[in-house]
Amino acid sequence: MTYPIEKIRADFPILNEKIRNKPLVYLDNAASCQKPQAVIDSIVKLYSHDYANVHRGVHTLSVRSTDLFEAAREKVKTFINAQSEKEIIFVRSATDAINLIAQTYGKANIHAGDEIIITAMEHHSNIVPWQMLCEEKGAILKVAPMNMAGELLMPEFEALLNSKTKLISVVHMSNALGTINPVEKIIELAHARNIPVLLDGAQAIPHTPVDVQKLDCDFYVFSGHKLYAPTGVGVLYGKQALLEAMPPYQGGGDMIRTVTFEKSTYAGLPHKFEAGTPSIAEVIGLGAAIDYLNTIGMDKIAAHEAELLAYATQEALKIDGLKIIGEAKEKGAILSFTLGKIHPHDIGTMLDSLGIAIRAGHHCAMPVMDFYKVPATARASFAMYNTKAEIDVLISGVKNLIEMFG
Amino acid sequence: MFEDLRDLYQEVIFDHNRNPRNFYVMENYDRMVEGFNPLCGDRLTLFLKMDGNTITDASFQGSGCAISTASVSLMTEIIKGKTQAEAEDLFHTFHKITTGKSEDLQLEAVGKLAVLAGVREYPARVKCATLAWHTLDAALKNEQTSISTE
Numbered sequence: 001m002t003y004p005i006e007k008i009r010a011d012f013p014i015l016n017e018k019i020r021n022k023p024l025v026y027l028d029n030a031a032s033c034q035k036p037q038a039v040i041d042s043i044v045k046l047y048s049h050d051y052a053n054v055h056r057g058v059h060t061l062s063v064r065s066t067d068l069f070e071a072a073r074e075k076v077k078t079f080i081n082a083q084s085e086k087e088i089i090f091v092r093s094a095t096d097a098i099n100l101i102a103q104t105y106g107k108a109n110i111h112a113g114d115e116i117i118i119t120a121m122e123h124h125s126n127i128v129p130w131q132m133l134c135e136e137k138g139a140i141l142k143v144a145p146m147n148m149a150g151e152l153l154m155p156e157f158e159a160l161l162n163s164k165t166k167l168i169s170v171v172h173m174s175n176a177l178g179t180i181n182p183v184e185k186i187i188e189l190a191h192a193r194n195i196p197v198l199l200d201g202a203q204a205i206p207h208t209p210v211d212v213q214k215l216d217c218d219f220y221v222f223s224g225h226k227l228y229a230p231t232g233v234g235v236l237y238g239k240q241a242l243l244e245a246m247p248p249y250q251g252g253g254d255m256i257r258t259v260t261f262e263k264s265t266y267a268g269l270p271h272k273f274e275a276g277t278p279s280i281a282e283v284i285g286l287g288a289a290i291d292y293l294n295t296i297g298m299d300k301i302a303a304h305e306a307e308l309l310a311y312a313t314q315e316a317l318k319i320d321g322l323k324i325i326g327e328a329k330e331k332g333a334i335l336s337f338t339l340g341k342i343h344p345h346d347i348g349t350m351l352d353s354l355g356i357a358i359r360a361g362h363h364c365a366m367p368v369m370d371f372y373k374v375p376a377t378a379r380a381s382f383a384m385y386n387t388k389a390e391i392d393v394l395i396s397g398v399k400n401l402i403e404m405f406g
Numbered sequence: 407m408f409e410d411l412r413d414l415y416q417e418v419i420f421d422h423n424r425n426p427r428n429f430y431v432m433e434n435y436d437r438m439v440e441g442f443n444p445l446c447g448d449r450l451t452l453f454l455k456m457d458g459n460t461i462t463d464a465s466f467q468g469s470g471c472a473i474s475t476a477s478v479s480l481m482t483e484i485i486k487g488k489t490q491a492e493a494e495d496l497f498h499t500f501h502k503i504t505t506g507k508s509e510d511l512q513l514e515a516v517g518k519l520a521v522l523a524g525v526r527e528y529p530a531r532v533k534c535a536t537l538a539w540h541t542l543d544a545a546l547k548n549e550q551t552s553i554s555t556e
């Protein structure tokens with residue numbers, strides 16, 4: 001079956017927008033994806049017909065909302081092939097999920113002199129929470145290096161593993177470079193030494209099928225808004241035994257079994273980690289996004305995006321003076337580039353005047369910019385609804401702006 | 407192709423971006439301040455030579471986008487010979503033309519700097535144009551050795 005690109009584009013109402021009187025070419029998907037009508041409708045329907053707080057009342061609306069909310073958990077479970085819905089914790093974002101692990105698993109298991117390993121291509125969200133924990137505990141953060149193509153150096157990574165290593169936290173797919181890390185190999189090496197592995201899947205999840213049991217990762221985190229779902233919802237997957245053993249994160253309603261002024265007992269999984277009223281509509285919207293993606297198929301989306309990336313790379317390489325930042329062999333649909341002395345912010349403003357949305361900046365990965373000795377890059381990132389014709393608009397815009405800067 | 411951008415990217419801006427004026431490390435400076443815009447990575451170092459309250463010379467180093475480079479280049483030209491009070495007045499007027507509403511623009515009061523008035527239509531780029539001036543402000547007040555727009 002051919003990829004139903006026309007139908008998909010019709011499903012995303014924002015793609016009809018005109019930006020500065022030009023058709024929108026949205027290539028900032030690595031920052032956040034647009035939402036299909038099905039997701040928008042799910043939120044409108046909830047607030048129009050079914051909304052109340054969850055896990056509380058006996059009244060009809062509370063039951064309806066709770067059912068929809070827990071059905072979304074079931075959808076996430078199936079989507080990433082977790083063993084149990086108890087392993088799916090709803091949080092605010094991928095960042096929130098990493099902080100949760102640092103503040104619970106980290107605080108309980110990482111002590112003075114212990115080591116945590118990350119890589120040279122991490123997003124700030126997979127650097128700073130560990131720095132904070134290491135500072136508090138007197139632990140040490142080790143950074144596995146990469147080569148100029150943006151590929152992790154595996155022998156150097158392996159050499160970092162030792163008896164003091166207590167956690168490895170690695171980005172599945174880099175948001176600044178597009179690199180897809182050899183996570184199966186990383187997990188194999190780590191597990192041979194009984195070291196748990198956290199995968200930051202914020203960027204990978206919309207681009208590739210993810211099977212947490214097959215990967216055998218210990219934690220997997222992602223945010224909803226990069227998966228065509230609303231902002232304000234993220235997912236923490238953890239193996240049940242690990243989650244059971246972890247102390248709670250925040251205290252409050254929903255996460256308790258009993259409360260007295262002397263002592264409280266905590267709820268079981270997954271509620272132990274979900275204090276307070278959650279992002280109800282956003283979680284339900286995430287469920288709707290997963291239903292929508294399942295109608296297309298993640299493998300088909302991945303194939304479509306691989307084709308877009310290959311075409312964009314081929315056309316970009318024809319442009320004199322364009323340098324691609326991130327040329328890993330295994331790479332997702334991200335094209336980060338520089339144009340000599342033309343600053344990425346000028347590139348961003350100029351392309352915006354043509355209706356093209358790209359990201360210009362350090363992509364919350366300042367150490368990556370330092371590595372390549374650039375202050376910033378321009379980044380075009382592709383999603384399920386992008387087309388080769390849109391890449392042609394981008395390439396022609398880039399050629400013309402180079403001419404204008406002279 | 408970029409007709410809509412003619413107000414923002416005027417030829418003067420391209421000229422100063424290609425050939426920035428007063429682009430060197432000053433020896434024997436009286437004031438030196440670094441300006442940094444962490445959002446886009448623009449970074450500049452401003453050097454001033456003072457005679458009492460008068461700026462007798464100005465130069466800069468650093469890298470940034472065309473708007474920020476042109477802005478600092480134009481600024482170093484225009485502030486030479488100005489007193490501290492005159493330079494601060496110019497900063498306030500410049501701030502108004504880059505952030506204010508178009509009806510009360512005082513373009514004639516800022517001379518050549520008027521080419522940067524186009525940024526007021528691009529809120530995300532205002533900081534690019536004003537970084538140089540915030541750095542100058544810090545240098546004149548002699549308070550800090552580095553400033554950040556965030």
